[in-house]
Amino acid sequence: MQQLIRPLVLSLGFFAAVCAQGETKPPAADGQKWQLVWQDEFNYTGLPDKSKWSYEQGFVRNQEPQYYTSNRLENARVEQGNLVIEARKESFPNAAYKLGAAGPATADYTSASLITLGKAGWQYGRVEVRAKVPAGKGAWPAIWLLGEDRQQVKWPLCGEIDIMEFLGRDPSKVYGTVHYADSTGKYDHQGGSPVVGAPADGFHVYALNWYPDRLEFYYDSLKYFVFDIAKARQQQGNIFQRRFYLLLNLALGHPGAWAGPLDESVLPLKYYVDYVRIYKQVDNASAGGRANDSTDATLGIMKKVADWQLASWKTQGMRWPAWDWVNGACYTGLAAMGKASGDSNYYQALYAIGSALDWNTGPRRQMADDYCIGQTYSQLSMIYHDPRLIARLRAQIDSICARPHTESLEWKNSIHNREWAWCDALFMGPATLAMLTTATGDRRYLDEADSLWWKTTDWLFDKKESLYYRDSRYFTQHEANGKKVFWSRGNGWVMGGLVRMLDNMPADYPDRPRYIKLYKELAARIVSLQQPDGTWHTSLLDPGSYPNPETSGTGFYCYALAWGIHHNILPRKKYWPAALRSWEALKAAVQPDGKLGWVQQIGDKPGSADANSTEAYGTGAFLLAGSEMLKLF
Numbered sequence: 001m002q003q004l005i006r007p008l009v010l011s012l013g014f015f016a017a018v019c020a021q022g023e024t025k026p027p028a029a030d031g032q033k034w035q036l037v038w039q040d041e042f043n044y045t046g047l048p049d050k051s052k053w054s055y056e057q058g059f060v061r062n063q064e065p066q067y068y069t070s071n072r073l074e075n076a077r078v079e080q081g082n083l084v085i086e087a088r089k090e091s092f093p094n095a096a097y098k099l100g101a102a103g104p105a106t107a108d109y110t111s112a113s114l115i116t117l118g119k120a121g122w123q124y125g126r127v128e129v130r131a132k133v134p135a136g137k138g139a140w141p142a143i144w145l146l147g148e149d150r151q152q153v154k155w156p157l158c159g160e161i162d163i164m165e166f167l168g169r170d171p172s173k174v175y176g177t178v179h180y181a182d183s184t185g186k187y188d189h190q191g192g193s194p195v196v197g198a199p200a201d202g203f204h205v206y207a208l209n210w211y212p213d214r215l216e217f218y219y220d221s222l223k224y225f226v227f228d229i230a231k232a233r234q235q236q237g238n239i240f241q242r243r244f245y246l247l248l249n250l251a252l253g254h255p256g257a258w259a260g261p262l263d264e265s266v267l268p269l270k271y272y273v274d275y276v277r278i279y280k281q282v283d284n285a286s287a288g289g290r291a292n293d294s295t296d297a298t299l300g301i302m303k304k305v306a307d308w309q310l311a312s313w314k315t316q317g318m319r320w321p322a323w324d325w326v327n328g329a330c331y332t333g334l335a336a337m338g339k340a341s342g343d344s345n346y347y348q349a350l351y352a353i354g355s356a357l358d359w360n361t362g363p364r365r366q367m368a369d370d371y372c373i374g375q376t377y378s379q380l381s382m383i384y385h386d387p388r389l390i391a392r393l394r395a396q397i398d399s400i401c402a403r404p405h406t407e408s409l410e411w412k413n414s415i416h417n418r419e420w421a422w423c424d425a426l427f428m429g430p431a432t433l434a435m436l437t438t439a440t441g442d443r444r445y446l447d448e449a450d451s452l453w454w455k456t457t458d459w460l461f462d463k464k465e466s467l468y469y470r471d472s473r474y475f476t477q478h479e480a481n482g483k484k485v486f487w488s489r490g491n492g493w494v495m496g497g498l499v500r501m502l503d504n505m506p507a508d509y510p511d512r513p514r515y516i517k518l519y520k521e522l523a524a525r526i527v528s529l530q531q532p533d534g535t536w537h538t539s540l541l542d543p544g545s546y547p548n549p550e551t552s553g554t555g556f557y558c559y560a561l562a563w564g565i566h567h568n569i570l571p572r573k574k575y576w577p578a579a580l581r582s583w584e585a586l587k588a589a590v591q592p593d594g595k596l597g598w599v600q601q602i603g604d605k606p607g608s609a610d611a612n613s614t615e616a617y618g619t620g621a622f623l624l625a626g627s628e629m630l631k632l633f
Contacts, residue, residue, distance in 0.1 A: 034125070038052075047073060066109040084272055086269065091106050116246045123244070129206050131272060138263055160178070164176065169260040172197060196219050215229065331373060419455075430500075434446050437504060483542050490604075554585060555622045597610070599614045
């Protein structure tokens with residue numbers, strides 16, 4: 001952040017080479033194990049915790065126009081689980097001017113710079129910050145470290161590590177830079193600046209792994225720059241083998257500055273920080289080569305998303321009937337949240353919904369969408385040991401099992417009201433029947449699900465592409481690029497339903513090997529189609545026509561892949577990077593209040609999504625994904 005000289009930027013060719021070398025390991029991994037030693041989760045309200053943070057004050061550096069204030073809620077506050085640093089256009093008195101300092105008597109802009117100097121400092125370890133940067137020309141948020149001896153030896157002899165800088169004028173990049181003095185005392189710097197998409201669109205994890213011999217920089221799961229500490233060796237020792245303190249600040253650009261001039265129309269700017277965590281490296285022998293992403297962090301963001309959904313229903317009402325498949329898919333995630341967190345409030349919320357419905361499903365008795373809610377009824381009946389919760393469901397499924405199911409699945413004559421004629425149904429229907437077997441011990445339901453699963457698969461699965469058509473209408477349709485139409489969420493429904501079937505299928509079930517074979521084939525194909533942003537766009541074979549990320553399909557893929565890794569069906573080494581990249585992308589789509597964005601709206605084919613589009617099934621997919629990722633950290 002001490003931008004006296006513009007940092008050296010690594011070329012896009014180098015960035016591509018790093019990606020090609022597979023440097024997309026879990027952000028806290030590299031075969032290491034980390035122990036949390038300092039944190040601020042910002043789970044309170046008001047001013048930042050004074051036991052952890054102090055402030056820079058005044059006009060501090062780089063001739064920046066903002067005045068950093070101290071203990072002022074307008075510029076730095078904690079609300080709704082996030083630290084908010086706000087840059088504002090307002091007149092504010094310059095306290096130093098009264099004491100004879102040069103500069104204006106009144107500032108035109110205010111902001112905040114929080115520091116741990118005098119409160120906490122570290123030598124080596126992992127610094128991890130989850131944050132959402134503000135967009136707009138002149139925005140200049142940063143996460144960085146300075147040597148604690150800065151006042152004694154001055155900059156750059158103290159060393160500087162910029163974990164993240166974002167420039168509003170350059171919205172597709174982030175910058176990681178190291179500033180230092182070499183063996184002759186001459187200033188030098190090195191850094192990386194990957195093109196990562198649109199960092200301001202959501203939360204991302206910015207991290208530094210700091211070892212005695214190197215500094216590793218991460219954007220989410222992407223390791224994009226490594227600095228050899230030996231380059232900073234001086235006669236009095238290496239400046240990156242000493243203690244540093246942390247700074248979080250939001251600066252503003254001006255003409256001639258690296259950040260460029262400020263566009264006042266973007267003010268106020270808000271920089272959100274979800275958490276700050278500092279880890280120390282511990283004995284790797286017990287790490288097992290696995291990532292040690294904090295369980296509390298995963299549960300924390302799951303809780304934020306789940307609680308937002310429940311609060312939205314409470315204050316705004318449900319957009320769809322309580323029995324509807326949109327909500328039914330969400331209930332599966334809320335039930336997973338209840339199990340993962342051990343918080344019975346989620347079960348109680350689901351119980352209240354079921355009770356209000358008198359444990360009925362939807363009105364179309366043979367239609368899979370309308371009995372998707374039965375998955376939740378079966379789970380609750382086992383939790384509360386009450387068979388009355390599934391009495392109506394059981395009678396309904398008995399009637400479905402009694403039907404011959406001999407009709408063609410061609411999309412006509414309202415076949416979807418009687419058969420699983422569309423791929424989404426493989427999430428709605430089969431798991432409901434399989435879970436009913438788990439709840440009752442009656443194997444007839446699983447056997448019926450097995451028979452109907454393969455009827456649908458034989459009809460909709462394209463063996464050449466290893467993907468499912470949404471329904472028979474798409475057999476002859478093509479995308480703009482000439483490729484076949486394969487819908488991301490549609491195939492996500494399939495993979496989510498597949499692992500839920502396997503979860504309720506005995507190990508010795510005759511057809512289980514057939515499901516495992518299909519699951520492995522789908523997993524391999526889906527991973528090959530993951531986009532650089534970690535998501536799957538709504539068209540699997542023509543992502544260019546739908547360039548935005550999409551989180552509902554991504555959530556189901558993340559859930560299914562993590563499930564396979566946990567159950568030792570998918571090799572961790574091969575599939576973990578994809579699962580983690582998708583989880584990081586999902587977390588980044590969570591807004592400060594817990595709303596999950598980038599969810600494609602209800603449909604039956606590829607379509608658009610944006611940062612504010614959401615729907616309850618997206619929440620369900622997110623919570624299912626988190627529940628499985630928890631088992632892998």
